[in-house]
Amino acid sequence: MNRLDYSVARPAAEALQVNKVIRNTYTLLSATLFFSALMAAVSVMFSMPPMTYLLSLGGAMLLMWFVLPKTANSASGLGVVFAITGLMGFGLGPILEMYLSLPNGTQIVGTAFGGTGVIFLGLSGYALTTRKDFSFMGGFLFAGMLVVLIGALANIFLQMPAFSLAISAVVIMLMSGFILYDTSRMIHERDSNYVLMTVSLYLSIFNIFISLLQILGLTSDD
């Protein structure tokens, strides 16, 4: 009898745990995206200099690499997530200001914003409804990210617009893969942490938005 109870109760408990991780992740993600947008608006309002982007991103990376792993399982992890996303949002200010100064800048920023939302919702919906396991993509995605970073490093010195466009296109594809991979991790990994999941999904959304801005800015008629 006990054995029967256990076999019935365990999948139900696991399903509840999965639903809890998914719900917490999307709640925290919504809050951080809102906070990030608010910080970006503040940064645009104060016309922050271009160096803000690098400094904010550098600060966010340091928090992500050295503070988040130690705090992810405690309540202070939430504060660290807001600090990371707030910094990254604040860093977006100078970039948004640059695009908004273009003749059709409002349209470019609006399209990139809406496009990012559609891509994220579509891919998350696909991974959640099919419940496929995309864990096999992990090695490919991380190796692809390394190659893209090496390409981006080279292009700082090469300054080739076509290469920059190609890098942005590959980043969108890789980040799309990361959204599938992370969403499937929430479903299939028993010990997935919603704080780490939120940061991972936020990074994918952030990178898709930046890359879409770059592609739309470079290919725009004006």
Place this chain on the structure above:
Amino acid sequence: MDWMKIGSAVLILAMIIFLFPRAKQMLQDSPEAKPGDWQGAILPILAVVGFVLLLIVMV
């Protein structure tokens, strides 16, 4: 060379150094794909590519 370029290069280099061991570990530990797995991943990514092309035409 301006400070933005130097800063960007330093930041990307730090990302590469930080990501390299993780990528190496992921390449070794990732489970093998079963038949049809890649198809299930590539189709939605191709849909994203099509959507981005649509956005480019729209702007």
